[in-house]
Amino acid sequence: MRQSSLVVVANRLPIDDNQAPDGACEWRRSPGGLVSALHPLLRHTPATWVGWAGGTGPAPTLPDVDGVRMHTVPLSHEDLRDHYEGFSNATLWPLYHDAVEQPEHHRRWWEAYQRVNQRFAEATAEVAEPGAVVWVQDYHLQLVPGQLRALRPDLRIGFFLHVPFPPPELFMQLPRRAELLQGMLGADLVGFQRAQAAHNFAQLVTRVLELPATDRRIGIDDRVVRIGAFPVSIDTTEMEALAARPDVAARARRLRQDLGDPRQVILSVDRMDYTKGIEQRLKAYSELLASGDVKVRDTVLVQVAMPSRERVGQYQILRERIEREVGRINGEYGRVGEPAIHYLTQPFDRAELAALYRVADVMAVTPLRDGMNLVAKEYVAARVDDTGALLLSEFAGTAAELSQAYLVNPHDLEGLKQAICTALRTSPADTTERMRAMRAHLHQHDIRAWARSYLSALDESGALVSRLTRTDDTPDDTIRVPRPADRTTERATG
Ligand SMILES: O=P(O)(O)OC[C@H]1O[C@H](O[C@H]2O[C@H](CO)[C@@H](O)[C@H](O)[C@H]2O)[C@H](O)[C@@H](O)[C@@H]1O
Numbered sequence: 001m002r003q004s005s006l007v008v009v010a011n012r013l014p015i016d017d018n019q020a021p022d023g024a025c026e027w028r029r030s031p032g033g034l035v036s037a038l039h040p041l042l043r044h045t046p047a048t049w050v051g052w053a054g055g056t057g058p059a060p061t062l063p064d065v066d067g068v069r070m071h072t073v074p075l076s077h078e079d080l081r082d083h084y085e086g087f088s089n090a091t092l093w094p095l096y097h098d099a100v101e102q103p104e105h106h107r108r109w110w111e112a113y114q115r116v117n118q119r120f121a122e123a124t125a126e127v128a129e130p131g132a133v134v135w136v137q138d139y140h141l142q143l144v145p146g147q148l149r150a151l152r153p154d155l156r157i158g159f160f161l162h163v164p165f166p167p168p169e170l171f172m173q174l175p176r177r178a179e180l181l182q183g184m185l186g187a188d189l190v191g192f193q194r195a196q197a198a199h200n201f202a203q204l205v206t207r208v209l210e211l212p213a214t215d216r217r218i219g220i221d222d223r224v225v226r227i228g229a230f231p232v233s234i235d236t237t238e239m240e241a242l243a244a245r246p247d248v249a250a251r252a253r254r255l256r257q258d259l260g261d262p263r264q265v266i267l268s269v270d271r272m273d274y275t276k277g278i279e280q281r282l283k284a285y286s287e288l289l290a291s292g293d294v295k296v297r298d299t300v301l302v303q304v305a306m307p308s309r310e311r312v313g314q315y316q317i318l319r320e321r322i323e324r325e326v327g328r329i330n331g332e333y334g335r336v337g338e339p340a341i342h343y344l345t346q347p348f349d350r351a352e353l354a355a356l357y358r359v360a361d362v363m364a365v366t367p368l369r370d371g372m373n374l375v376a377k378e379y380v381a382a383r384v385d386d387t388g389a390l391l392l393s394e395f396a397g398t399a400a401e402l403s404q405a406y407l408v409n410p411h412d413l414e415g416l417k418q419a420i421c422t423a424l425r426t427s428p429a430d431t432t433e434r435m436r437a438m439r440a441h442l443h444q445h446d447i448r449a450w451a452r453s454y455l456s457a458l459d460e461s462g463a464l465v466s467r468l469t470r471t472d473d474t475p476d477d478t479i480r481v482p483r484p485a486d487r488t489t490e491r492a493t494g
């Protein structure tokens, strides 16, 4: 087994098993912000990525992706159901997002969570060279730092949580709260998106485990675990370069024509998730159409809603509700050839997204709660001419950084309606001033700055950071490799 000095461990590999429209076997970039953040960062870096390839059955052997070794962890049908769909996405996910949907608790899910985390820890222990740095990602793998330390005390272990870490009142509901905290404390550095999350974690560690903790350091056994906020970001220059490409600019012009050359385009791009506030936004939009504040001929709304976690009940119900509401709004307010909402559920590649970002006069990012939300940052980076208004929820991690956005409380329907109108009617001078400030922020705080700040806190020697390679080419969204004969295609998402 080849070993690496840097190992990233995440539930998902950066590529996901996919069937091409022509029936050929291909692997696409996996959905979601974690992969969007880490994939460009690691390209051409001598590292191993330990993760799941998106189906069930035996682990496929994958080629290196952009020079990064892929080490696949297999999941059975039961693991997928009880670890990924169950404990990760029907217990932890809703609880960590303010319990906007009811978290479910099942003992079988907890058993699967422990078992799958142990499998990830063992796989990581095999591929990490002596003294290697291991960077464990996200809520699916909270036990891995502790399990890995037990197997390989020589490793330097980091853990980063991409989602919010909830306040004690919510976290205390978890039947296995002590084990989850202990698992995370197996790391040398525990990183969060926001300082409030680090504060919540320190409070819980004191209350549940009775350990001495501040918002920066926690003492456990003979070790000190450091904690802190490291807001994740995007490859700003890559998105700018993509948006400035002549073919992307031409595609944006064509898209505007295809939309009927409206005066204004509002865009939203979300995974189909109840945390993203899609229903609240549709309700606000529908009321604005009803009152005549927004007119279909003048303004169009483009809603991209990429299907996600499609076998989890709450996600199925959400999709049905959204589709019924989009149908109702289009039926009531649309005209022949002029729908009020252009609703799209197919996943878009980055060039198409960049073109959409260029078309959007207003980008509406209004989640009820979101760890970060990279779509908001991508929109800002793509506005190479400093135009465009970003309407942003106060409850997205991004809001702590992009304070020049039009900030809104998505639970406040009247406030949301007003904010949409303000963003549509604001003066070009105001949007330009705001956009310039946000773009300057993203130049300073891009994905490399994130990795530098996290990895230099984890590995004080600084050797690791210098190993991250800078590349200027745009990665492909699709990678064609042969599908192993025994591979099943049971899917966990869209
Ligand atoms: O893997 P999935 O179940 O298909 O979900 C996709 C990803 O969703 C979540 O993304 C989070 O990470 C982003 C980057 O830090 C952040 O901007 C966003 O707010 C978070 O929700 C999840 O945390 C990832 O693990 C998933 O891969």
Ligand SMILES: O=c1ccn([C@@H]2O[C@H](COP(=O)(O)OP(=O)(O)O)[C@@H](O)[C@H]2O)c(=O)[nH]1
Residues within 6 Å of the ligand: 031, 032, 033, 034, 036, 269, 270, 271, 304, 306, 346, 347, 348, 349, 350, 353, 372, 373, 374, 375, 376, 378
């Ligand atoms: O059709 C789509 C929709 C979204 N995305 C990407 O998915 C990521 C979503 O990340 P975000 O942090 O906004 O939210 P998450 O889905 O991780 O909760 C962003 O990089 C988007 O560019 C994509 O590639 N194709």
